[in-house]
Structure formats: structure tokens, C-alpha cells
Amino acid sequence: MKAVLNKRVLNRISELERNHCKKCKKKKGKDSTALIRTCKACPVGQELLKLGSQLEVNKVDRVMAKGKDMTFSDIRFCIQRGVNPEDIKKAAGMSHGKTFKKYMNNHGYDTMGKEIV
DSSP states (O other), rough: OOHHHHHHHHHHHHHHHHHTTOOOTTTTOOOOOHHHHHHHSSSHHHHEEEEEEEHHHHHHHHHTTGGGGGHHHHHHHHHHOOHHHHHHHHHTTTSSSHHHHHHHHHHHHHHTTOOOO
């Protein structure tokens, strides 16, 4: 079901880019920073941002579904996307809090994903 949703979202993004963004006269000659501001102000750009966030949510679900096969990068990705560390710990099969803390500390991070200095 999610694969179908992703395909629909990707098709809509492609359609918007093809029919609007490639023809947009407002983006001509702008650097990437100015272009980002221009696109965020555009209704089509706002729709693209919403569509992109739908894909991001699906990616978090896919990563969490890896369970015990999650890598450290996967765990950091989920933390950065706002997933509760308790949920990550459970999904990764680290039922004991000390196990998760030790795992994160061994990689130089605390359980909230902040680098230990």
C-alpha cells in the first residue's frame, strides 16, 4: 500500500516539476538560496514541500520496520526526524535502557542523538 502511495506522490512531484517548475520564469538566474525562498513562496513549491514530507514519513516507517537490523545511521536518521528514542529502542530490540545508552555512547552520542563532546 505504501509503495502505491509513494508512486503516486512521486508521479505528482514529477508532474508539478514538468508542468510548472521547468517553465517558471521567477527562478531564472537565481542562486540556490534565492531559489529556495522563491519556491517556498509559490503555491506549487508549497505543495512540493508537503509531498516531500509525505515521502520522508514513509522512509521513517521503512527504517523502523528494519527492527534489529537497524544500523547506527538508521537510528540517527530516526532521531533526527523526531522519532521518540524509546520507540527506536523498542524497534531495534534493545529492551533494556542501558543497552541503548551504551550503544549510542559507543558511537559518541547520547540517547537523544546529540554528540558527546
